[in-house]
Amino acid sequence: MGTTDIVQAMVSPIEKLIETVSGAIGKIYEPRHVRKMAEAKAYELKIIADAVRNNKDLPVVYNTNGFSIDTSRDEEIAKRASHRLVFQECIKQQNIEAVVDRAYEELSGEESVSSDPVSQDWMFRFFNSIEDVSNEKIQEIWAHILAGEIRLPNTYNYRTLECLRHITQQEVDVFRRVLSLTLQSSGAYFIVADNELLNKYNVYFSDVLKLEECGLMNAQNLSLTLATTVEQKSYIFNSKYIGLIKGEKQDVSKIELSVFTFTGSGIQLMNAIQTECPEQYLFDYLQIIADRNKDFSITVHKINSINEDGSINYNNDICFMTDKK
Structure with missing residues (x-):
């Protein structure tokens, strides 16, 4: 791919966001900071008018005080139903725009994203999922997802949208605590199945069970095998540190x-979902591995960067070494 092709493959993230959102909601999206008070009022009246027009049997009255519904000749139940409809649609629109505005702010500092279009079906499902979300913390998560999909389409699938749609704030808090103990090795993302160590860092098996109900974790213990020799190392790492496990024999040695x-x-x-991993956690786990497995040497190094292809650049200086008993 030449330089020209690369340039053509990248577009402005803000322009792509506005175009994508407008294509899904049927109007030109404008970020909050450029909507003037008069425009906001007109926008509110339009929502009300559109909602009222959908109830053609109800007489509409407009005066200096705005739109109203003359229900003097209708039953009281029709009046309450109409008010409920207008109120709910306004709230849904506010929720959608709150998420889009947050995504706009997140993308505003970036220069370019992939030019691949976001699926319109995906956008429809996304808006159907967020229209009933008023919790600001969960709105922030949805905004990260929208921004991520704008950057690179197909980052989040339909199943993930459906999972998040049913998650409560309490469950998000549990997920964030568990995420802080996430480790990676051999392409797997996991937390250790060691109750004593998990409890030390305020994570419990009941949390794992709850997240399994949410469709985010598997509560069944699985076995992960690491194979090493004198020349072949295995790795366990989080966002800050990487543990290098090396066998002390020529033959292949395995750790379960x-x-x-x-x-x-x-x-x-x-x-x-943003989280911070406890610095001592990986050190504690690697020491447990060293205590249970002989003929291995384990060192820990500070991670400098993790590349897009998954390769890791780390500092050669040893910041932790497991004790041999």
């Missing part, structure tokens, strides 16, 4: 790890 893994939706949501 008992772990709880994340589902595909759980892995996708990791990128949308």
Whole structure:
């Protein structure tokens, strides 16, 4: 691919966001900071008018105080139903725009994203999912997902949208705590299936069971095998540190790890939920591995960067070495 092709493959993230959102909601999207008060009022009246027009049997009255519905000749139930409809649609629109505005702010500092279009079906499902979400913290997660899909379409699948749609704030808090203990090795994302160590860092098996109900984790213990020799190393790492495990024999030596893994939706949501990993956690786990397995040397190094292809650049200086008993 030449330089010209690369340039053509990237577009402005803000322009792509506005175009994508407008294509899904049927109007030109304008970010909050450029909508003037008069425009906002006109926008509100339009929502009310559109909702009223859908109830053609109800007489509409407009005066200096705005739109109203003359229900003097109608039953009281029709009046309450109409008010409920207008109120609910206004709230849904506010929720949608709150998420889009947050995504706009997230993308505003970026220069370019993939030019691949976001599926219109995906956008329809996305808006159907967020229209009933008023919780600001969960709106922030949805905004990260929209921004991520604008950057690179197909980052989040329908199953992930459906999982998040049914998650409560309490469950998000549990997920965030569990995510702080996430480790990676051999392409797997997991937390250790060691109750004593998990409890030390305020994570419990009941949390794993709850996240399994949400479709984010597997509560069944799985075995992860690491194979090493004198020349072949295995790796366990989080966002800050990488543990290098090396066998001390020429023959292949194996370590069996008992772990709880994340589902595909759980892995996708990791990128949308911010968390901090406890610095000592990986050190503690590697020491447990060293205590249970002989003929291995384990060192820990600071990660400098993790590349898009998954390769890791780390500092050669040893910041932790397991004790041999």
